[in-house]
Amino acid sequence: MNKNTATKKRWVAGWKVRHLMVIAFGIAGTYAFLESRAQWSEMHRWNRAIGDMSLLMIAMSMAIGPLSRLFSVFRGTTPWRRELGIYGVILAVVHTAIILVGWVNWDLMRLFGYEFHPAGLYVMVNQGFGMANVIGIIALVYGLVLALSSSDWSQRKLGGPVWKFLQQGAYVLWMLMVVHTAYFLYFHFQDYHRSVPDPNWLQVPFAVLVSSVVALQISAFIKTWRLRRNRTRSEEQPLAG
Ligand code: HEM
DSSP, X not given: OOHHHHHHOOOOOOHHHHHHHHHHHHHHHHHHHHHHTTTSOHHHHHHHHHHHHHHHHHHHHHHHHHHHHHOGGGGXXXXXXXXXXXXXXXXXXXXXXXXXXXXXXXXXXXXXXXXEETTTEEEEOOHHHHHHHHHHHHHHHHHHHHHHTOSHHHHHHHOHHHHHHHHTTHHHHHHHHHHHHHIIIIIGGGGOSSXXXXXXXXXXXXXXXXXXXXXXXHHHHHHHHHHHHHHHHHHHHHXXX
């Protein structure tokens, strides 16, 4: 190896560095979200800050694939997908635990929109809350399957096609998360029986984030389709001629 090649060699973060950096990013981001809404009650502040950071990390993990297909400068970022996804799902587990303990007090019927009536039975009071939580639970199950299969060991054990099939579930997870978050950001607090809290400042950034990830996915899809079409055409050319 000559001197030039040695100096041109890019630094690639090992898995331990990636884990540490993603953990530090998760803590710093959660802290920033917490501070940005200091006026809210503790449970809502923590619950939302952790949910938001989970969404951001999974969105970044989703964006890396299309970004590296569209721009060669992002090619080195592919390994970060895994750690961002894993810690995003861990934060979603903490977010769920806060809701179970701090919001519904382990009363699972309340999680699905029911409240206990003094007459001695559960009555449905909040269909939207129940539906959004069901969507969140399905997203979490998907997320856990993806996070648990995000290792070289499980990739080897499951084999290429099965592993790939599981990982493609990331798109389903992403869509479920988007619907779940949109409900709480735009709908849930609009008909609050007490004073309506200030609108969450995340409403606009969330719309921008989701549109950007979708735009990247569509652009990468079109680029891959064009490349494949051109390759097929050039392979067919000699036969046609
Ligand atoms: C992958 C899984 C999940 C992700 C990424 C996620 C993410 C989010 C996000 C980003 C918000 C909006 C926070 C804000 O208003 O700033 C949110 C709100 C909420 N989520 Fe989730 N969530 C997930 C799973 C769940 C599950 C399983 C439940 C219920 C068991 C749940 C219940 C809630 C509730 C009740 C809120 C309203 C929070 C509040 O206003 O304090 N989420 N979630």
